[in-house]
Amino acid sequence: MNTALYPPINASTAKELGLLEEEFEKIKELLGREPNFTELCAYSAMWSEHCSYKNSIVWLKTLPKDGPHMLVKAGEENAGLVDIGDGYGCAFKIESHNHPSALEPYQGAATGVGGINRDIFTMGARPIALLNSLRFGEPELERTKWLVKGVVKGIGDYGNAFGIPTVGGETYFDKCYNQNPLVNAFSAGIVKTDRIIRAKAEGVGNPVFIVGASTGKDGIHGASFASKDLTEDSADDIPAVQVGDPFMEKLLLEATMELAETDYVVGMQDMGAAGIICSTSEMSAAGKHGMRIHLDRVPLRQKNMEPWEILLSESQERMLVVVKKGHEDQVKKIYDKWDIHCEQIGEVIEGDRLYFYWHDELIADLPASTLVLGGGAPVYYREFRQAAYYSELLDFDINAVPEPKDLKETARKILSLPNVASKKFIYEQYDSMVGTVNMSTNRPTDAAIVNLKGTNKALAMTVDCNPRFVWADPEIGTMMAVSEAARNIVVSGGIPSAVTNCLNFGNPYNPEVYWQFVGAVKGMGKACETFKTPVTGGNVSFYNQTVLKDRVEPVFPTPTIGMIGIVEDKKHITTIPFKQKGDLIYLVGTVREDINQSQYLVHIHGIEKSPVPQFSLEEEYALQEQLKITIRQGLICSAHDISEGGLWVTLMEKALTSGLGFDITLPAEIRKDAYLFGEGPSRVVVTVKQDDETAFIDSMMLNGVDFDLLGHVTKGSIRIDDEDWGHVEDYRNLYENSLTDILLS
């Protein structure tokens, strides 16, 4: 320890560490004295946006938190927990790793996967499925190709070795993400409800262990770094990116699962952002106790580490475990079996103070509650103002958009667009089948279906967000994201249970960005109440933007919705592909002449400015309730909702996954381009056996949801309005390889 080299304690040092002047004053007030450098570092990390949610918490608190299936409320534990019956719960969460991935895509994405899985198994839940939601810039750019390849390899190498299948996800390209990609990782795990491990420290005298990897200098100030603008100088921050070791994580998982079967654990928390200071303060505050921690006892990976570095290091694959006194040896034995470190570094004490020692010298003395969210961490009400672009979108007039001369050629182009074409290049690099629970491999579904072996149930999971819709109207666009997630689960045969979210936005100090954020949270709240899907947790990532010489361009507001649903009976599972020639094709939902914010409008006509497509939460809810009934009556052979690329792409995806074609007739009263390529929400294409037609119509008449007969399934030919559009196989290469061709060119 060489305190002579520590900077002086003043507002300017505090600023260097990312703290505002008012925050520095507040720290002095809370401590009743001036902090030393180590203490100031602790506040800097814990009061960063990433750990404290200081600019978002007032709005997040408005989200619905309770539901019939909830086992813990949002924010109480490392992840949300839903009751799935038979004595089991499902822990799930989504988290961003955007800023590290922008600088070092491979490690940034890999450690994102590692971190989200630790959040799950630290609760005693064994992860069973991963999903991810990715946003990149224009795929033709060399930088984008580099980012895509690095991020996908990072996610793959970590998840594949860790041994949890990646069962679903989404990838979206837009130039607003050219500098700042988004990498959101989702994990779900299963836990016996009587074996849930809590993130709290209690019981005076109970020993505190650090387990897993050694601690190094990697990722120091990562949490503060994730809360800064990305600029051209950000590459200088590379030491703030952590390095992942999936093998260590796998050992840590297995050891933790063995430990969870014992009665020795009092509490456990993963060490992610802000390392030891975060886990010690959050567990102490949650358990209303304090801790005495000896930083010199932490196993280190490198020499010459200062105590403040050990306190803040974000080295991966580590956990803090509080154990019942007297069981130290049994716990050590479990970790020994898996050849991983398990060192006692301190003990639980009365009160709420954290005492950190360095070779018996007290070097930091902090009240735990002053560091954490819900305690002393600052809470800000930020100013917001409707974005200037918003009113311009309303000037859009569909009549000014010419109908394409060659509809077939336009349709081919749409099928090859990066946001429409197959993401095979990406998902084939993930092990989607390890664990032998992925029911969607051979029977593709809108939401991924994960088998609960030995039961008649399954889980449905999805991640969704069309960021264009959110940009065009943050509140309605976010309602639509929640609706799409719920719709994907419903059409796959599930019942939506709960939501986790990853809110990716620009700089919260920009009132127009904050307006997007507030709108998104409001929309999410309304939609989640409608679908009775409480928001169990997630994370907020601000400062996602491109800094140019003359201005700052935020990314599209991207509130990614991760949703879990329960399939109560596996026979309800409904898949995407057409089933047999002659089946009737129905479009369920209301069709409008609406091409707003469609891939067609943006990429074929080059028009970015149009309002959000027309949307009604009531209409969406009625559609989903209707489909739940009709699916349970066994009257629907296949179902796929309409999203990017419109009805045309939905039909083609049903065709390409089955090898069958379709023969449909378009209505005369709606423009053909709008009918085929419009992205109006709340619509689903289903197929029905001819023999079931009457029963289907009877079922559909119940709730007054619109439905129209489009045509029928063919052996392979595609016909629209009695015109020959070729064979389904004529489109396969275009759909399956267009994106791969761009990324490898």
Add this chain to the structure above:
Amino acid sequence: MKFGVVVFPGSNCDEDMVYVLKNILGQQVVKLWHKDHNLQGVDMIVLPGGFSYGDYLRSGAIAKFSPIMNEVTEFAKKGGYVLGVCNGFQILCEAQLLPGTLIHNTSHRFICKNQFIVADNNVSPINASIPLDRVLNIPIAHGEGCYYADVETIKEIEDNAQVLFRYCNPEGHITEDANPNGSVNNIAGVTNIHRNVFGMMPHPERAADEELGNTDGRLIFESLLNHMMANV
């Protein structure tokens, strides 16, 4: 039959293998911890897929030094049946219980997908009862699955019918387009000269559960079981 599934640190298909052997095929199964030396009287040893020891250095290169590999080698040399799938195949090659080696896919990308394979012959227990015109859909998931051996070795194993399976297209044709990883002559699995040690990159245990909509992998296990039962 009693199966022993070896668990190395980093194995991640061990549970899947146990589930299929026990719950689906109704066999007796024990897990063999890599630090153990006791094979518990098993009739067959299975080295499952995964990333043993993180696959650091080279796939399977460290696992071959695991304590239990002494017993596995001895068991194999006495004629005991050993099956290695994916990482298990890599380990068996590293331990020189099988000819050849597995190198990086020619794409240099990990690949996971359904893949068609076809039995090359019917002379080994693992492919004996699989019709040669029956195309099997068996998932692959690997970064280092390109089977490689020198020209003499390839000639030798092909002449001795030691090739178990080859990658093919849906029609069963062994074409370059159907080769997912660049393996020499589309080789997906091989056996040793005595036909008691089997290695394959595709995962039959991922295609054995009706709930997942593909049971082609059962034909491979059933071929093995038929042979073993007949020789009890």
